[in-house]
Amino acid sequence: MDTIQEKAKRYQAFYRGQLLDDVMPFWMNSDLLDREYGGCITSVDREGRSYNDDKSVWFQGRCLWTFSALCRQYGARAEWKEAADLSKRFLEEHCVDTDGRMFFTVTRDGRPLRKRRYMFSESFYAVGMAEYGAAFDDKDALDKAAVCFELMLKLYRHPEEDPYKITPKSYASTRSERAAAVPMVMVSSAQILRRCIPEKAAYYSTVVREMVDDLIGIHYQPQLKCVLETVLPDGSHVDNPAGRCINPGHSCENSWFLMCEALYSGDAELTQKALNILNWSLERGWDKEYGGMFYFVDVDGRPCEQLEWDMKLWWVHNEILIASLAAYQITGDETYWNWFEKVHDYAFSHFRDAEHGEWYGYLHRDGTVSHTQKGSLWKGPYHLPRCLMTCDTLLGRIAEGSAPVSFI
Numbered sequence: 001m002d003t004i005q006e007k008a009k010r011y012q013a014f015y016r017g018q019l020l021d022d023v024m025p026f027w028m029n030s031d032l033l034d035r036e037y038g039g040c041i042t043s044v045d046r047e048g049r050s051y052n053d054d055k056s057v058w059f060q061g062r063c064l065w066t067f068s069a070l071c072r073q074y075g076a077r078a079e080w081k082e083a084a085d086l087s088k089r090f091l092e093e094h095c096v097d098t099d100g101r102m103f104f105t106v107t108r109d110g111r112p113l114r115k116r117r118y119m120f121s122e123s124f125y126a127v128g129m130a131e132y133g134a135a136f137d138d139k140d141a142l143d144k145a146a147v148c149f150e151l152m153l154k155l156y157r158h159p160e161e162d163p164y165k166i167t168p169k170s171y172a173s174t175r176s177e178r179a180a181a182v183p184m185v186m187v188s189s190a191q192i193l194r195r196c197i198p199e200k201a202a203y204y205s206t207v208v209r210e211m212v213d214d215l216i217g218i219h220y221q222p223q224l225k226c227v228l229e230t231v232l233p234d235g236s237h238v239d240n241p242a243g244r245c246i247n248p249g250h251s252c253e254n255s256w257f258l259m260c261e262a263l264y265s266g267d268a269e270l271t272q273k274a275l276n277i278l279n280w281s282l283e284r285g286w287d288k289e290y291g292g293m294f295y296f297v298d299v300d301g302r303p304c305e306q307l308e309w310d311m312k313l314w315w316v317h318n319e320i321l322i323a324s325l326a327a328y329q330i331t332g333d334e335t336y337w338n339w340f341e342k343v344h345d346y347a348f349s350h351f352r353d354a355e356h357g358e359w360y361g362y363l364h365r366d367g368t369v370s371h372t373q374k375g376s377l378w379k380g381p382y383h384l385p386r387c388l389m390t391c392d393t394l395l396g397r398i399a400e401g402s403a404p405v406s407f408i
Contacts, residue, residue, distance in 0.1 A: 004328075004337055005399050011344070012395035019388035024070070026357035026374065027381045028079055032063075037109045039090030040083070042380030046372045047356050053108040054377070057095045061124025062382035063087040065192075068131035073389055076135070084132055088141070091125055100151055101162075105377060117162075119152050123185045126152065127192045134196035142197055149193055153207065156186055177238070180219040180229050181250065186211040187257050191264075191408040208261055215254065216273060225280045226299055227251045241305040246297045248285025249316030251277050256323040257408070259330060264406040271330060278323050282339060290366050291346045293317060311370065312363040314379070317347040318387035325394040329404045359384055 030048025032040050034055075040063045043052035064087035067080045094110025095102050102121035104114040126148040133142035155162055187208055194204035218235040219227050228237050229245045237243045258274035261267070285293045292312035296304045320343045328336035350367045351359040353374070361379045362370040373379075393407055 004334070005401060008395045008398040012392055012399055015388050015391045015395060019385060019392065020074070022357050023359075023384055023388060024080075024381070028083075030374075032375075032381070033083055033086055034090075034108065035086070037090070038086050038093070039110070040087055040380070041108070042375040043377060044373065044375040046353065046374060048374065051373065052377075054113060055090075055106050055108060055110075056377040056380070057091075057103050057106060057121040058124050059377070059380045059382070060087050060091045060095055061121065061126075061128040062380060064091065064128030065124065065131045066381050066385050068128065068135040069389060070385070072131065072135040073393075081136075084135075087128065088132055091128070092144075095121070095125070119155050119182075120185060122148055122152050122155075123189045127189050130193045130196040145193060146197060146200070149189060152186065152189065156182065156211075176233055177230050177242075178218055178233055180215065180227055180231075180247075180254070183211040183215040183219075184250065184254050184257065187215065187254075187261070188408065191257065191260060191406075195408065205265070209265075212258065212261055212270065215258075216270075220273060220277070222276070224299055225276075226284065227254060227277055227280075228299065237299075241298065241303070244299045244302065245304065245306075246281075246284060246299055247295070248281040248293050248297060249295070249313065249319050251281040251285075252293075252316070252323045253319040255281070256319070256326045259323070259326045260406040260408045263330070263404055275327055275331070278327055278336075282320070287312075287365065292350065292363065292365075292367060293320060293343075310365040312350070312365065312367065314347075314351050314359045314361045315383035317343055317351065318383045321347070321387055322390050322394070325391060325398070326404075326407070329394060329398055 026048060030044045031050035032042065032044065034041050039055055039060050041050050041053050042056055042059045043050060045051050064084055067084040067087065070080045071077065071084065090110065094106055097103060097112070097115065101115065102125060103112045104116045104121055106112055126145045129141045129145035129148065132138060133145060190204045190207045190211065194201045194208070218231055221228055221237070226246045228243070229247050229250065230242045231237050255274045255278040258270055258277070262270040262274060284297050287294055293316045294309060295311050295313055295316065296306045296309040298304050321340060324336045324340040324343065328340065350363055353360055358374045360369050360372065364370050390407060397404070
């Protein structure tokens, strides 16, 4: 019988092949790159042809990160550098409003369509610029990443000072709520900037710790065995569908962000909490009848408000693959390796499009394809390439028997 190290070596070759010979060629041969107006068009059908040329600002930043990271990890191919440059230029010229905040969607030629209260557009700008700056030794890009992150930090700490005054999602005087996605994206953004701007590593480490403390102190619920997406400021939970909502994919993603931080800082207690989050998410979220991870789960087993609660989404399974491999390398517990293989088998037999390449994004509960398009304003070359790149790294370390270290 093959050892796990031997299996890891074969899986590594497979994951690298999927990235370099399937997923990225799909995007490079699609309508992704807009050479007329700049930037990326992510709304493409099964074969990669555009069906909506409005542009997601999230994905201008995400594409900038992906193509820069590919160049850093595998060498600067001309087509990847072109994609990164197109994304960077479009972001700088069309996606930042006069108040410093960023748009959410713009037209193909860069005219604003929507702007949202959340700072996720800013987060993807910051990490994209940071990764580009590190990959191509571009100090201006690194400086822009740092400035944008400081705006994010100001908005996080002092939301009342937001220059873009938009009606709050709910009246704070009636019910003030906190969303787990916000400290989560702050953690990962600060971790990436710390790696890309090493002279400021100590500063970004203090920010990461602040955000980890908020995430664990407010959203981590050991008595309920979950991470709640929405809570009151003191961490108490609201007994309504939003307050009972668990997003297993977010929780698994959070778990590997926290594992990375625990490895970086040598925090054994944080390691255990990260593993708890992964364990709880796998137990609560895995569909024991059809396989795959539910999109949403109610902590009390009551009805979810989201009509799509039982769908299976591509990115959720990407995050489990990363988290299970990280957990296995850290602990040596074969339970996590078995989860990796279980999720791998489900994902590649249900999401992967063997005919045209890449993955479908959305499945019905029974695993049949719901939407055939490969991209949208929400899906593009980010979660899946990041997963394949990260799994390539982790599987290589497992195959070599290397000691676990942070991989962000």
